[in-house]
Amino acid sequence: MLNWSMRKELLEHPVFAMAATQFERTADFLGLTEAVRERCKWPKRLITVTVPIQRDDGRTEVFFGYRVQHHLSRGPVKGGLRYHPEVDLGEVAALAMWMNWKCALANLPYGGAKGGIACDPRTMSTGELERLTRRFTMEIMPFIGENIDVMAPDMGTNEQTMAWVLDTYSTHAGYLVPGIVTGKPLKLQGSYGRVQATGHGVAFLISSALHKLDLPSEGSSVIIQGFGNVGFHAAKTIHNYGMRVIGISDVTGAIWNEHGLDIPALAQHAAATGGVTGFPESTPVDPEEMLTRKCDILIPAALGGVITAENAGLLQCRLLAEAANGPTTPDADAIIEARGDIFVIPDILCNSGGVVVSYFEWVQNLQRFQWSEQDVLAKLETLLQRSFESMLLFAKNHRIPHRLAALAIGIKEVADVKEQRGLFP
Secondary structure, eight states, rough: OOOHHHHHHTTTHHHHHHHHHHHHHHHHHHHOHHHHHHHSSSSSSEEEEEEEEEOSSSOEEEEEEEEEEOOOOTTSSSEEEETTOOHHHHHHHHHHHHHHHHHHHHHHEEEEEEEEEEEEGGGOHHHHHHHHHHHHHTTTTOOOOOEEEEEEOOOOOOOHHHHHHHHHHHHHHOOOOOOSSOOOOOOGGOOTTTTTTHHHHHHHHHHHHHHHHHOTTTEEEEEEEEOOHHHHHHHHHHHTTOOOOEEEETTTTEEOTOOOHHHHHHHHHHHHHHTTTTTTTEEEOHHHHHTTSSSSSSOOOOOSOOTTTHHHHHHBBBBOOOSSSSSBOOOHHHHHHHOOOEEEHHHHHHHHHHHHHHHHHHHHHHOOOOOOOOHHHHHHHHHHHHHHHHHHHHHHHHHHOHHHHHHHHHHHHHHHHHHHOOOOO
């Protein structure tokens, strides 16, 4: 068990404190015993390693890398690997906790994990990134494996990063181990549908929610914060459904068109210029103010903590689809719940398409068999619909908000398994 110093350090981190607050509220609702609560809350392993590499100019620089494995009670842990200057242990631990409940809600045989290296990949060459990835893989080698911990791409990493992890691990093993990572290239036994999985899932769940609300998809107005992988694929699928994306933002700024943005053309513009700003047939708007403009659907698809106590009362959306991890703070949650006029698709359900298709990729690797994109997306939609209906039914039966219902299903699944397995002396 973690010592008190480590517990204090984690609880003082704002992102972990947010995840812990959500957990405690749910544990109170479920009536978990103190023993089970303690075992469910704290991560099994918090791994910190130094990652020294030689830079292209000959200098040796040491980076700090992290991997947190929340629980292995239900199977190997699953979670992304991110490269970002602000990566730290508290953030990684919170994301691992959320991933744990996300996998349990979807009934995937996984625990939650997350990893990261504190670096700025935008300032590093391909060679430096390769050396960083391979050295990090070697440092955590004793703690990963296709039946222990399976990594995937995240912020600042991609399928090439996963290829380097796969090659490093497989070279050490002496044979190809495709199941060591997911989100890898198709030629290395990756899965069709993995790249668009999270964004496609967001759009699919929005369509299902609109049906529940008896609202039409055609012509519905959408605002999206973020135009990375998730935001782009959500926007693309939503656009194909006939919805109007009227506002969108990224790191360069935010743009607006009341009649709807041309998403395929915007994607080309962003690829050519590095961002959405300056797109023809749009006007620039303030990114924060955009979140509170009137729309049918609001999709935070980038940063955590963007829906706060300051702006929650100003939201003018009918549906809040949380494509990002932890976009709504607990204080904002209380305001939204009190309002009662916003249908929330919580993050652990809304953005679970990525881990679902990662699971499909892992299964294909174990079987040495590859499914078609049509099969993958059809299976994804079936599983998401099942989780969505389970959350709605639980929320209705217990008269509780959607987030609490989703967390309760996931946390209870983990708690039940821990009680059934018992505590090894």
